[in-house]
Amino acid sequence: MYQYSRAIYRSIKNLIDPYVDPETQLEYRRAVLEECEQTMERLAADPHYFARPDRALFADIRRYFPITAQAQVAWAVGEGVGAATSFIEQQIEAGLLDGGVSRCHATTRKGKACQRTPLPGRDYCPSHQHLEQPVAA
Ligand SMILES: [Zn+2]
Incomplete structure (x- = not known):
């Protein structure tokens, strides 16, 4: 699942608040990557019971982005999580993943x-x- 969390991270990392000092910027990047990975892990472990994963991830990471970038971040998160969700559904249909249950x-x-x-x-x-x-x- 990490290819999906990495893809989401790559698509939004340059939107992270540019007006904070470099140390905070680095901290924000780590936090965003971590949130993306946690969302993907949870999605893979519990796909049937994780409602609106894109909204949940966006709610967790939006504070690291300036107001002007929020719409773009929400869109990128929706696209990335959507790709991951359809991948998981295909895996479940193919019987390769049991969806945690x-x-x-x-x-x-x-x-x-x-x-x-x-x-x-x-x-x-x-x-x-x-x-x-x-x-x-
Ligand atoms: Zn049966």
Whole structure:
């Protein structure tokens, strides 16, 4: 996920408040990068329950930017988080990422991945448990 947090950071780092002293500027950059990374980590770990991640990130970092740059920062954050969100959704659909919550491995009759929670320690939900490979004795 770091390619996405880096991309967001790169797109906004030059907008960070230019009127603070160099030391503060450096501190602001570190803080912005850290917030971007935390947002991406949370998004990857909990994509179904992280509502409006772009707004959350913007709210966390907007204080590091001058008023005149806010609209541009909000736009860049929206674009970057949007790209990360669609990447995560593709991964979940492809079954490469379970979205932090395990899902039944079965495919429904409509050809979609089953969204039910598997039985504890199993790969399938109660409706699909017959698909579980029998354990060799
Ligand atoms: Zn199922």
